Amino acid sequence: MIGSAVGFAVMGAASNAMGTAFQRKAASTVARGGGLRLLLALVRRPAWLAGVGGVAGAALFQALALVNGPMALVQPLFILELPFALLIAVPLMHRRLPRAGWWAVAGVVAGLTLVLVSAAPAGAEDQAAMVRWIPVLVLCLGAMALAVVLARSRGSPLFRAAVLAAAAAIGNALTAALLKSASGTLAAHGFAAFLTAWQTYGFALTGISALLLLENALQAGPLAASQPALTIGDATVSLLLGVTLFDESVRTGWWFVPELMGAGLILWGVLGLTRVVPHLRQTLVGDSGDSGDSGDSGARGRADGRTSRRPPGPSSGRTTGS
Numbered sequence: 001m002i003g004s005a006v007g008f009a010v011m012g013a014a015s016n017a018m019g020t021a022f023q024r025k026a027a028s029t030v031a032r033g034g035g036l037r038l039l040l041a042l043v044r045r046p047a048w049l050a051g052v053g054g055v056a057g058a059a060l061f062q063a064l065a066l067v068n069g070p071m072a073l074v075q076p077l078f079i080l081e082l083p084f085a086l087l088i089a090v091p092l093m094h095r096r097l098p099r100a101g102w103w104a105v106a107g108v109v110a111g112l113t114l115v116l117v118s119a120a121p122a123g124a125e126d127q128a129a130m131v132r133w134i135p136v137l138v139l140c141l142g143a144m145a146l147a148v149v150l151a152r153s154r155g156s157p158l159f160r161a162a163v164l165a166a167a168a169a170i171g172n173a174l175t176a177a178l179l180k181s182a183s184g185t186l187a188a189h190g191f192a193a194f195l196t197a198w199q200t201y202g203f204a205l206t207g208i209s210a211l212l213l214l215e216n217a218l219q220a221g222p223l224a225a226s227q228p229a230l231t232i233g234d235a236t237v238s239l240l241l242g243v244t245l246f247d248e249s250v251r252t253g254w255w256f257v258p259e260l261m262g263a264g265l266i267l268w269g270v271l272g273l274t275r276v277v278p279h280l281r282q283t284l285v286g287d288s289g290d291s292g293d294s295g296d297s298g299a300r301g302r303a304d305g306r307t308s309r310r311p312p313g314p315s316s317g318r319t320t321g322s
Contacts, residue, residue, distance in 0.1 A: 001068050001069060001124070002068075002069050002073070004064075004065075004068040004069070005065045005066075005068040005069020005070070005073060005074055006065075006069065006073070006077065007065075008061045008062075008064040008065035008068065008074075009061070009062070009065040009069075009073075009074045009075075009077035009078065010077060010080060011057075011061045012057075012058045012059075012060075012061030012062045012065060012078065013058070013077060013078045013079075013080040013081040013084055014080070014081075014084045015054045015055075015057040015058040015061055016054065016055055016058030016078075016081050017054075017081045017082075017084035017085035017088055018050075018051075018054040018084075018088050019050075019051045019052065019053065019054020019055035019056075019057070019058060020051060020054070020055065020085065021051070021085055021088045022047045022048065022050045022051035022054060023042075023047075023048055023051030023052070023055075025047045025051075026042055026045040026047040026048035026051060062074070062078070062176070062179065063179055063183040064183075065077075066126070066176065066179060066180035066183055067126065067180070067183045067184060067187050069121075070121045070122060070123040070124075070242055070246070070248040071123075071176060071177060071180055071238055071239075071241060071242035071245075071246060071248060072119070072121035072123070072238060072239040072242035072243065072248045072250055073116060073121040074176070074238075075172075075173060075176050075234060075235060075238030075239075075242075076112060076115065076116060076235040076238065076239070077112070077116075078234070079108060079112055079231050079234075079235060079266060080108070080109070080112065082108065082227070082231065082270065082273060083104075083105040083108050083109065083269075083273070086101070086105065086273060087105070100272060101272070101273065103272065104268075104269045104270075104271075104272030104273045105269065105273070106269070107265045107266070107268050107269030107272065108265070108266055108269035108270060108273070109269075110262075110265055111261075111262040111263065111264070111265025111266035111267075111268070111269060112262065112266055113262070114258055114259075114261060114262030114265065115235075115258075115259050115262035115263055115266070116262075117258075118251060118255045118258040118259045118262060119239075119250040119251055119255065119259055120250065120251050120255075121239070121242065121248055121249070121250050122248065122249050122250075123242065123246055123247055123248030123249060125246040125247050125248075126180055126181060126183070126184030126246065127181055127184055127185075127246075128181065128245040128246060132244065132245050133245070136174075136177070136241060136244060136245060137174075140170050140171075140173075140174045140237075140241075141174075143167065143170050144167045144170055144171055144209065144213065147163045147164060147166060147167035147170075147213075148164070148167065148213075150163050151163045151164050151167075151216070151220065156221075157220055157221030157222065157225070158221050158222065158225040159221075159225075160217075160220035160221055161217050161218075161220040161221025161222060161225035161226040161229075162217075162221075162225045162226060162228075162229045163229075164213050164214075164216050164217035164220055164226070165213075165214065165217040165225070165226035165227070165229035165230040165233070166229045166230075166233045167213045167217075168210045168211075168213035168214040168217055168230055168233075169229060169230050169231075169232075169233025169234040169236075169237060170210075170233065170237050171206050171207075171209050171210025171213055172207075172210045172230075172234045172238075173233075173234055173237035173238040173240075173241055174206050174210075174237075174241070175203050175206040175207040175210055176203075176238055176241075177238075177241045177242075177245055177246075178199045178200075178202040178203035178206060179199075179203040179207075180246070181197070181199040182194060182197050182199040182200040182202075182203055185197045185199070185200075214226075214230065217229075217230070222274075223274045224271065224274040224275060227270055227273075227274050228267055228270050228271060228274075231266065231267075231270050232263065232266065232267060232270075235266075
């Protein structure tokens with residue numbers, strides 16, 4: 001079961017990375033424009049359809065992983081989406097990854113391995129009583145709302161991006177918890193029960209909310225502020241929800257030391273990936289500006305659905321997935 005969960009989670013991370021990379025590859029060949037016109041142009045491109053398939057496959061793999069293993073194990077593995085996205089998008093967009101980038105990728109993978117081996121998440125429950133769900137929903141949704149309020153203040157772009165990304169991370173973790181419960185219902189009781197479970201509609205709504213928060217985080221400030229909050233936040237909140245809702249367990253005591261070391265390596269690697277790779281913002285976010293552009297200019301274009309790119313040829317890449 002654990003082996004299956006790990007395998008499905010890794011495939012989910014790779015599938016989502018591939019999907020968003022191909023979507024951004026297709027978008028880079030479309031002339032400036034947005035809305036329905038952009039969508040109609042994209043659906044005629046095989047790369048975009050392949051991207052949609054990758055994202056859909058990622059959702060399926062995530063559900064299978066959550067059914068087969070503890071949430072505290074599955075969700076942190078989706079951190080691999082960032083290095084996967086980079087390794088896929090860089091050759092796809094005809095770019096090169098410098099040596100420092102490879103070290104950053106190695107840091108993320110090594111840190112994640114250290115965290116999961118040290119924590120050894122365990123647990124087989126996929127349902128929780130409402131007495132557990134209610135405080136979790138209140139706290140998570142309340143924290144997401146508070147982040148939106150704080151982001152509307154006159155804070156710096158770094159602060160707004162980090163706060164909104166943290167809110168998106170909470171939304172992603174809550175979505176995974178609801179998806180785990182809904183998927184368990186589907187596996188145990190069939191499709192009819194799945195359609196009548198409140199968690200089914202809950203994960204759809206929270207998933208959309210998390211996506212919107214991520215879009216706003218990317219618009220608000222530089223990737224170096226939003227990506228660490230998103231990556232570390234999702235894994236941390238997922239671990240807490242797994243323990244709180246589904247009675248999952250992780251090692252504590254002296255194991256906390258290597259767990260912290262692994263988290264530090266992940267953070268170092270994520271920060272490295274957002275700083276050392278030439279045109280990383282273009283590759284990950286789809287910014288078409290020069291490398292000297294301001295931190296949030298490309299994200300604004302992305303949020304508006306606009307592109308300003310050259311016709312087919314070397315160009316910029318993908319969005320980070322949720």
